[in-house]
Each structure stands twice: as structure tokens, then as C-alpha cells.
Amino acid sequence: MRDDDAFGFLLVTATRLMRARFEQALGEARLDLTPAEARTLVAAQRRGPVRQAELALALGIEPMTLVNHLDRLESRSMVRREAAPLDRRSKQVIVTTTAKPAIRRIRRVLDQATASALASFSAQERSQFADFLERLCHALHPDMARSAVDTPD
Template identity: 45%
Template sequence: MLDEAPFGLVLIDSARLLRARCDRALDAAQLGLTAGEARALFYVNRHPGSRQAALAAFMGVEPMTLVGYLDRLESLGHILREPDPTDRRAKTVRLAPEAEPLLEQVLAVFRGVRESVLEDFAPEEFDRFKSMLARLRARLLADERDGVAP
């Protein structure tokens, strides 16, 4: 029996627990959004005017999953879908101006979770950790894009 869990399992377990904490924090904030919808709102703001398929790729979700989030966000008036000027069959998505205060609330919820779970980390530890995770994500995305097998 191994004493130490493999890196991948520790990372997966940590991500699952963090996601659950974010879900509970969003519920407690009573913003009326699921974690997936909140995440979609963030990515729509981060990549304004992107096509739905591109947003799904940025988020790492199936297009049909994203469509469900976008349908709800649109029905609540938080996003705007518009025909892509280069391809009228495609839709681009952007944040509705009225949703900016909601996005700020969502980001405040996530900041609160981050501060809570990382309170034992020194600021330089957090900065290094975030940088390392960003590099890991970039590597994994590149490998996936290039079809690199495990």
C-alpha cells in the first residue's frame, strides 16, 4: 500500500471539493445561478463576441452543455446572442450590460471561497501555485489539441 496518493488523484479530489464549496457559496449568495451558469457568464465576459462553439472549447465542456447554460442566462437577460457577421448560421455571445453587477457578485463569491480555502497560504505561495496550475492547464490543453496520448 502506498502512503502518498498520486498527484492526479490529489488534484482531482481537490478540484471536486473546491467545486462543491463554490456550489454551496453560490447557493448561499442566492444569485439564482448554478456553478456552470456562473462559469459560463465569466467566460462570456472574458471572450466577448465569441461563437458558442469557441466558448464551449474555452470552458472544456460539450457544446450542448454550454447551450443549456446559455439558454438559461439568455432567458434571465444576462447574455445576448447575435448572428455572427461572418456566418449567419452561427451565433456570437456577449454579456448584457445589465448583467455586469451580477458578474461582480459572482466574482466576489469566488474570491471569498478562494480567500477561505487558501487562508493558510502566503501570497507568494498562492501566486506560484496559480502560475503552476496555469502552466499545467496550458500543457494539457496543448496535448489534447495535438492528440497526445497518455
């Protein structure tokens, strides 16, 4: 086992390197989306119509940060915001059909970047690693929903 502080630095380094790989792959895909916008779009699609506050909580970001992402996505007709049916004071986010091709490409890009990064891992190790990361995310941010962390179908 590594020293506790070495583990923390190793995790930060791995995160930085994986993010750089994803940013590069996303840029090469020419989607004109930041990684944060791509993550927001996928999380909103996975959750279905979702209140903005719930989406910000699930993503682990500040509501105003989410508003900036949504403004850009809405300007491209990828999402729309409507009054929530049960609380007209709050807004819900709805992913439009315009966004569907981009979401498919985002998932392909992420899958390819992940497969490349984890090529030396067995299927069992990848599954175990994902389980460990989910547990870590939940321990660090109990309100973070699984749908904000993963991108299955």
C-alpha cells in the same frame, strides 16, 4: 514527492472540495446560477462578443452543454445570441448589462471562497500555485484559453 497516483487523487480531492465550497458560497449568494452557468457568464463577459463554438472550446465543454447554459442565461436576459458578423451561420454570445451585477457578485463569491481555501498560502505561493495550475490546464487541454480558467477584473 508523493507517489504519482497519490498526486492525481489529491488533485481530484482538492478540486472536489473547492467546487463544493464554491457551490455553497454561490448558493448562499442567492444568484440562482449553477457553477457552470456562473463560469460561462464570466468567461463570455471576459472574452467580449464571442462565437459559441469558441466559448465552448475555451471552457472545455461540449457545444450542446454550452447551449443548455446559454438557454438558461438568455431566459434571464443575462446574455443574448446574435448572428456573428463575419459568419452569419454561427452565433455570437453577448453579455447584457442585466448580467453585470451578477458577474460582480460571482467574482466576489469566488474571490472569498478562494481566499478562505488558500488562507494558509503566502502571496508568492498563491501566485506560484496559480501558475502551476494554468500550466497543468494547458498541458491537459492546449486549446483551453486562460480567460476560461481565471476570473480577473
